[in-house]
Amino acid sequence: DSGVTQTPKHLITATGQRVTLRCSPRSGDLSVYWYQQSLDQGLQFLIQYYNGEERAKGNILERFSAQQFPDLHSELNLSSLELGDSALYFCASSVDGPQTDTQYFGPGTRLTVL
């Protein structure tokens, strides 16, 4: 158990809908990262928050947004969902933001868009 929690574990929804994925980092970790893992794209970095502020942005679509709250939990919002958004979404956390900080991953949320 990495100490990072994600809810829900599974999510099934329809095209055009909006969903919210939730992540709670390990105790003491200030950084939260979101990743998307799909069969065709592999593991892709989406976005990072550090202590409530956006720190780095990767291949995140405009239909997707995220935020980190004062209690450091984070939410990833996916809207206007398409079939291709079906994937495993991971949240990871690290103590700080330096590039050499180990990221610990949550169990993931498996999103299926029908």
Add this chain to the structure above:
Amino acid sequence: AQKITQTQPGMFVQEKEAVTLDCTYDTSDQSYGLFWYKQPSSGEMIFLIYQGSYDEQNATEGRYSLNFQKARKSANLVISASQLGDSAMYFCAMSGGWNNNDMRFGAGTRLTVKP
């Protein structure tokens, strides 16, 4: 741009033997971190080992060791005394640059341990 290459889509190893999973990387940064993660069939990503670009000694964590060759830009994972539970996908990853926390992952290597 940073790039991680894992050239072995699949590997087989006999139980109790050692296996090396290859990883090469490309970066212009001087300071970076190299990581290996394990993803069993259950889906979670498990951190295995870390190597800093300035670390002079190869990292070791139990049965895992990282064969770091900076000049060749390679960071191979060595698993000694393979166990059936080692069967999983293994990902090499790199995070680098003082303002870059974008961790890039390789395509992964599926390791199968044979009894």
